[in-house]
Amino acid sequence: MKANIGISEANSKAVALILNQLISDEQVLFAKTRNYHWNIESPSFMELHKFYEAQYTELAETIDEIAERVRKIGHYAEGRLKDYLKLANLEEGEYTNDQKTQLKNLLDDHETIIRGIRGHISKVEDDHNDIGTADFLTGVLKQHEQWAWMIRAYLK
Structure with a gap:
C-alpha cells in the first residue's frame, strides 16, 4: 500500500534516493570503521579498539534508522553490497x-x-x-559532527 503522507510520489522517490545514497555512505564508513577496529596497531590499541567499536555500533543504529525512514516515506531501502558501492560517495580505501x-x-x-x-x-x-x-537528516548530521569532533581531538 502506498504511503499517503502529503508528499508526492516524485518527491518521495527523490528523497528515497538521497536516503539510499546516505545508507550507502554509512555502510562504507561502517565497514571501514570495523576493519580499523580489527586491525589497529598502536600504543593506544585498547583505547582505539573500543573507540572504533563505539563508532561502528552507533553507525549500525544510524543505518537502521535511515532504512526505516526510507520505508516510512513509502519506498524500499537498499540492502545489497553491490548497490551500496554504486551509490556511495565514499571509497573503501586501502588496508592500513x-x-x-x-x-x-x-x-x-x-x-x-x-x-x-x-x-x-x-x-x-x-x-x-x-x-x-x-x-531526521539534521539529527544524523549532528551525530557525524560529534564523531568528527572526537576524531579531530586524536589528530592534534
Whole structure:
C-alpha cells in the first residue's frame, strides 16, 4: 500500500534516493570503521579498539534508522553490497593499521557525509516538501559532527 503522507510520489522517490545514497555512505564508513577496529596497531590499541567499536555500533543504529525512514516515506531501502558501492560517495580505501592514517581516513569520511547531508537538508524540505526527513537528516548530521569532533581531538 502506498504511503499517503502529503508528499508526492516524485518527491518521495527523490528523497528515497538521497536516503539510499546516505545508507550507502554509512555502510562504507561502517565497514571501514570495523576493519580499523580489527586491525589497529598502536600504543593506544585498547583505547582505539573500543573507540572504533563505539563508532561502528552507533553507525549500525544510524543505518537502521535511515532504512526505516526510507520505508516510512513509502519506498524500499537498499540492502545489497553491490548497490551500496554504486551509490556511495565514499571509497573503501586501502588496508592500513596505522593509527594516524585510520583516524584521518575516518575524519575525511565523516566530514564528507556532513557536507553531503548539509547540502540535502534544505533541498529535502524546500524542493521535496518533506519536513520530517529534513528534521531526521539534521539529527544524523549532528551525530557525524560529534564523531568528527572526537576524531579531530586524536589528530592534534
